[in-house]
Amino acid sequence: TTFPFGNYYYTDGMGGKIFLVPFGINLAYFGMIYICWTLSDVLTEHFSLKLTGKITAIKPLIAGFIMVMWDLLFDPFMSTILGNWIWEEGGAYFGVPFSNFIGWYLCVFTMLFLFALYMRFWGAKREDSVSYTKGNYIQFCVMYISWCLGFLIKSMVPYPVETVIDACGKTWYTSDIFQSCALVGVFTSFFVIVLILERLYMQDRQRTSLA
DSSP: OOOOTEEEEOOOOOOOOOOOOEEEHHHHHHHHHHHHHHHHHHHHHHHSSSTTTTTHHHHHHHHHHHHHHHHHHHHIIIITTTTTTEEOOOBBBBBBEEEEEEHHHHHHHHHHHHHHHHHHHHOOOOTTOOOHHHHHHHHHHHHHHHHHHHHHHHHHHHHOOOOEOOOSSOEEEEHHHHHHHHHHHHHHHHHHHHHHHHHHHHHHHHHHOOO
């Protein structure tokens, strides 16, 4: 529809589609939304399934940013290199337009906020309804940074000089895409995970000192 992401279309690279969207995209979206929502528990220090007051808006706000950080990593690779979706006018971020990431945030925040409203009015009623243990959160951290680790490995392996051409005819070096995505990942996604692990560690230390 061009809005809010921009003018693009999916190729057949990801298999079967529901209407115009590959089925795998739906799975990836909701799987990652689940991960990012759960990671926002630690950053907001709100571990209860019960939502009240400002946290109803704050959790979707933060989880939305966490998810767009993830998209920053793989969109140029999946679109410009693999050609799973094509931006017809290209874009400044290795063939991906700025509008894509604004669209991602608007879309993800809307879904998360609707879920937060559901949890506030029809979800858990008990304040002590905690969802996960520390070990569970660490598993979510590993799942979240797996893409970033992949790009770090790709950025360190010497590849032959290869180029790709986006839909508007602009040429990009694949090695530049891998290295730039790795750099973005280290200072966005990795930083989020560092904050989360620090807070999980501090909670343990505080419990130990109180005991």
